Amino acid sequence: MQLVVARIGRAHGIKGDVTVEVRTDEPELRLAPGAVLATDPASVGPLTIEAGRVHSGRLLLRFEGVRDRTGAEALRNTLLIADVDPAELPEEEDEYYDHQLMDLDVVTVDGQEVGRITEISHLPSQDLFVVERPDGSEVYVPFVQEIVVEIDIEEQRAVIDPPPGLIDDRAEIASARDAAAGEQASGDQPAADGGETAGGGETDGAGTKRDQG
Incomplete structure (x- = not known):
């Protein structure tokens, strides 16, 4: 290779x-x-x-x-x-060559499919996985132990435990709307004509927060 x-x-x-x-x-x-x-x-x-x-x-x-x-x-x-011999491994444990990580399937710890690694970006501060999602969009996953919890070369899989908002921010919109609806149902008045309703905070795609360890 x-x-x-x-x-x-x-x-x-x-x-x-x-x-x-x-x-x-x-x-x-x-x-x-x-x-x-x-x-x-x-x-x-x-x-x-x-x-x-x-x-x-x-x-x-x-x-x-x-x-x-x-x-x-x-x-x-x-x-x-x-x-380079394709079977060659780095000397240090838990280190990988870029070609070993390319095309790995990326899934979350609870089994959610995220996508496929198409590029490894080497930045001064850390390395990033560029992951192509099934819809063609891209998400960037820091290659750090707190987030990438397992690399399984034999199974061609990388398992991640993403912090809130890393892989999907759509849940934050739904969460904000649910919160606003709950406030109105409990007697809160809607915004006056021409005003803006309040926004909510961010959560991840599953709607739950995970500790980074």
Whole structure:
């Protein structure tokens, strides 16, 4: 299986170094000296990493045969692609590669179908599952232990315990209307002509709140 592990950025200095946008959780493995990587566009590669170092928080790489700034600039925006065994697992327990999580069915702890993971978004603060719902809409699920309570690779399923409002806000509208109807039935007066009725608070799609643990 081929996976994108980095994108080449600007040239750095005059000796052929380039900055890279890392797209792997294991750069020390995928982007180590000696690694041979395919490229997109394919005509640029394959590229062999000669050296790597961190400068001001950014990873810099140098490739065999690239000796000056002109050669480095010619590689800009090239994707670096590694061959990965589909059965390979991360070293740490409870960690997963993106390709293992793609297309997992997402369900809640009470069995409600949410959708299917179509993308994993890696943000500075946390990772997000982009989940496509049966109606074609998308919902974003933070990949944190308090919300994603189980990943079952064999069953191709991710089980979530969503906080109120994360996956469905339609219940909050119904809840607000029920509350307003109850107030009127108990003798409250409706709003005067031209006025606005009061809104309600938010609940999740099941109409109940869940602790995040």
